[in-house]
Amino acid sequence: MPKRSIIWLWIIWLPFSLFAQNEEREFDLHDSIVPSTQRQGLSRAIKKFLNFSDFDTTYISPNRYNYALMLNHFTNYEYYSVRNTSLTPQHLSFSPKPHNKIGVYFGWRWIFLGWAVDTEGLYGKKSGKNRGTEFDLSLYSSKLGVDIFYHRTGNSYRIDKVIGFSEDIPSNYSEDFNGLKVNMKGMNLYYIFNNRRFSYPAAFSQSTNQRRNAGSFIAGFSTSTHNLNFDYTKLPTLIQETMNPDMKVRHIKYTNISLNFGYAYNWVFARNCLACLSLSPAIAYKTSRIEKAEGEINDWYKNFNIDFILRAGVVYNNSKYFVGTSFLGRTYDYYRNHFSLNNGFGTLQVYVGFNFYLKKEHRKTQQGKSY
Numbered sequence: 001m002p003k004r005s006i007i008w009l010w011i012i013w014l015p016f017s018l019f020a021q022n023e024e025r026e027f028d029l030h031d032s033i034v035p036s037t038q039r040q041g042l043s044r045a046i047k048k049f050l051n052f053s054d055f056d057t058t059y060i061s062p063n064r065y066n067y068a069l070m071l072n073h074f075t076n077y078e079y080y081s082v083r084n085t086s087l088t089p090q091h092l093s094f095s096p097k098p099h100n101k102i103g104v105y106f107g108w109r110w111i112f113l114g115w116a117v118d119t120e121g122l123y124g125k126k127s128g129k130n131r132g133t134e135f136d137l138s139l140y141s142s143k144l145g146v147d148i149f150y151h152r153t154g155n156s157y158r159i160d161k162v163i164g165f166s167e168d169i170p171s172n173y174s175e176d177f178n179g180l181k182v183n184m185k186g187m188n189l190y191y192i193f194n195n196r197r198f199s200y201p202a203a204f205s206q207s208t209n210q211r212r213n214a215g216s217f218i219a220g221f222s223t224s225t226h227n228l229n230f231d232y233t234k235l236p237t238l239i240q241e242t243m244n245p246d247m248k249v250r251h252i253k254y255t256n257i258s259l260n261f262g263y264a265y266n267w268v269f270a271r272n273c274l275a276c277l278s279l280s281p282a283i284a285y286k287t288s289r290i291e292k293a294e295g296e297i298n299d300w301y302k303n304f305n306i307d308f309i310l311r312a313g314v315v316y317n318n319s320k321y322f323v324g325t326s327f328l329g330r331t332y333d334y335y336r337n338h339f340s341l342n343n344g345f346g347t348l349q350v351y352v353g354f355n356f357y358l359k360k361e362h363r364k365t366q367q368g369k370s371y
Contacts, residue, residue, distance in 0.1 A: 186224025
């Protein structure tokens with residue numbers, strides 16, 4: 001996990017570095033052509049954009065420490081829903097048992113690197129064949145943010161909703177199902193408009209402190225790829241006997257490209273206490289290939305849908321010690337003719353930690369002083 005995180009960080013911030021270097025070279029090469037005032041104005045604009053510490057101190061106070069140590073507990077949730085929306089609608093929903101991880105993380109400014117292990121694996125309760133792979137990295141700065149994720153699920157699902165099939169199936173039907181495997185990877189990039197007064201890091205990375213209520217509009221870009229293998233022949237006989245042909249999908253692969261625009265709000269409800277809620281609807285363009293059962297014609301679709309990105313968090317942070325919880329959820333919806341697929345992922349975190357090693361400019365102040 002640490003090595004992967006470092007690689008991703010290098011990939012993310014390399015373009016910014018190269019951009020700044022290229023601009024500097026262009027200034028040198030065109031020194032005799034571009035007017036001095038124009039060069040200075042462009043240079044100031046670039047420096048201002050890349051300045052991630054420019055904020056209103058009446059709303060946001062900086063972190064006085066260089067490093068942090070944090071203990072974190074993760075609970076991951078996911079669901080998949082397949083529907084046939086013809087004259088005789090049918091609906092199947094699958095979800096695995098939520099699983100938990102615990103890890104220790106070391107932080108520098110707004111970057112946290114560490115390692116987490118599956119708690120069920122520690123006790124030998126989860127077999128290797130059912131084990132999935134998950135990687136999530138979220139970086140929050142004052143102006144820009146990024147989420148990088150990779151999920152490869154295991155095969156320990158349960159059928160938790162059956163609608164429109166045999167009348168012999170009870171409404172509370174639930175049964176294990178090992179015919180679903182999913183692979184998903186992607187990235188979200190976003191920009192915070194009111195970055196001088198609103199702080200995402202205060203709610204999600206504890207690298208600043210929000211002192212007054214503030215909100216901000218958020219705009220971003222997302223891309224992801226989804227691979228879903230659905231072996232309907234492993235469904236119970238009662239379901240297969242009355243299954244609509246449009247539901248007999250073997251493999252779904254689609255690419256999701258979206259532009260999102262939303263709003264986030266930080267509420268300081270008590271001293272050193274913050275609650276944050278953020279919702280970003282996304283207009284998504286999807287290209288997909290659907291492989292159906294033998295004898296059926298495969299489909300290739302291109303269409304637009306609406307997706308959502310939700311963030312929420314509550315944290316107590318007195319600049320030295322912090323404790324809190326946060327949730328990051330993503331939903332993806334696919335609709336075409338008489339077929340629809342909905343899937344969602346969510347990660348709930350509960351954490352506790354402390355900051356240490358005062359920054360040079362704060363070493364002469366009393367450590368117990370509040371900002």
